Amino acid sequence: MKRIWIYQADRVLSGDEGQQIAAELTTFAEQWKVHGKPLSASAELRDNLFIILKVDEDIAAASGCSVDSSVRFLKGIEEKYHVQLFDRMQFAYKSANGVAVVNRSGFEKLLANGEIDDNTLVFDNTITYDYQLDSAWVIPFKESWHKRLFA
Known part of the structure; x- marks a missing residue:
């Protein structure tokens, strides 16, 4: 079963921003690890607004450290693109x-x-x-x- 995390931007991203972020998401998912081992992960940007991270838990579940690394990555996206991803309001x-x-x-x-x-x-x-x-x-x-x- 695939576990997901959805992060919503506080604004719709431009087409250029969306393309750049989508590429960064792909790279992150390919390198995302749990305890030094690769996760079976993917990431996507939908509607230039939603970042969706997915992990196939049948292969390996994300742990605290791997989730922390995803948060650090997303905080970098926030800073680079001047967007908020953690504002649930x-x-x-x-x-x-x-x-x-x-x-x-x-x-x-x-x-x-x-x-x-x-x-x-x-x-x-x-x-x-x-x-x-x-x-x-x-x-x-x-x-x-x-x-x-x-x-």
Whole structure:
């Protein structure tokens, strides 16, 4: 089973940034290790907004040290591209123009204005396994943890 970690940027990356980060993610995944041994890992950038790291736990699970190395790598991405990846109060949702991201107060305003409602699709970046990407990552606001936060 593939364990995943999803990191969301606080803004949509430019096309050039996305290409550069995607290449850096590939290199990182190829070199990512646990206790000196390579992990069966992959990494991708989706929608120029989401970084998804995957590890096949049937081969070897990521441990504290390997997770720490991924955090250090991502902190380097933050610094290099002037983007935040660890702010969990940034919310991504599907809008008429594609995927959008706003901070908590912006999300509250969109709710109050009716631009976001119970059926708006939001991204639940707390999922932990690859198979959940198709069924539990993008869900209606009314079914998400976001709803409890803004209730």
